[in-house]
Amino acid sequence: MMHWAHDYKGKPYLPGAMGPDAYNCWGLATAIERDHFGRELPKLRVAVDELPPRALIRLLREHPGRSGWVEVPRPFDGDLVAMGRSSEEAHIGVWADIDGGAVVHALAGAGVCKHSLLHVKLHGFSLIRYYAPASEVGRW
Numbered sequence: 424m425m426h427w428a429h430d431y432k433g434k435p436y437l438p439g440a441m442g443p444d445a446y447n448c449w450g451l452a453t454a455i456e457r458d459h460f461g462r463e464l465p466k467l468r469v470a471v472d473e474l475p476p477r478a479l480i481r482l483l484r485e486h487p488g489r490s491g492w493v494e495v496p497r498p499f500d501g502d503l504v505a506m507g508r509s510s511e512e513a514h515i516g517v518w519a520d521i522d523g524g525a526v527v528h529a530l531a532g533a534g535v536c537k538h539s540l541l542h543v544k545l546h547g548f549s550l551i552r553y554y555a556p557a558s559e560v561g562r563w
Contacts, residue, residue, distance in 0.1 A: 427459045428519040428527045434535040448515045451529040452503060455517045460501040462556060465491075491557055498553040504528070506543065507550035516543075518553065 431454075434446055441450035449464075456462040492503060498518035504526045505512035516528030525537045530546070543551065 426519060426521045427455065428521050428525070428537050431455070431527060431535045432537055434529075436529045436531050436534045438531075446529040446535060448529045451527070451535060452515045452517050455527065456501065456503075462501075492554040493557050493560055495553050495555045495560065498524070499555065503554040504543075505550075505552045505554060506548035508547050510550060512550065512552060514548065 431446070431451060434442075434444065434451075436447060437445035438447055439450075440446050442454040446454065453464045456464050495502065498504065500518060500520035502518045504516040504518050506514040506516065506526075506528075514528065516526040519525045519527050519537065521537070523539070525539055526543050527535065527537050528543075529535045538546070540551065
């Protein structure tokens with residue numbers, strides 16, 4: 424059986440897109456969580472692509488739906504991967520237990536990609552955090 428990550432690889436990036444033909448980073452994470460893990464991510468009131476970086480960071484940090492997810496030291500298939508180029512998270516992807524572990528995320532100019540952690544860091548994301556649903560924290 425093919426891993427779920429293959430369903431998305433190569434789809435184009437489009438600001439504000441929630442799928443199924445194109446995605447932005449939040450739209451991709453929302454689709455993967457819903458379609459493959461039965462989890463609903465919170466809806467955002469605005470398109471994340473239209474916000475200035477500081478406003479996006481504030482929105483993600485203060486969103487009430489964030490309380491349903493907790494930071495974990497090691498990701499499992501389907502966990503969220505929050506990334507940033509500074510000390511704040513501003514990009515989201517989903518962990519895939521495939522090829523030794525990878526982040527599936529949507530990037531402007533590249534579309535939906537599957538990158539190793541090394542490749543994610545080479546893209547300039549120095550901050551990488553993993554989040555699991557609070558209801559699943561005792562799983563490991």
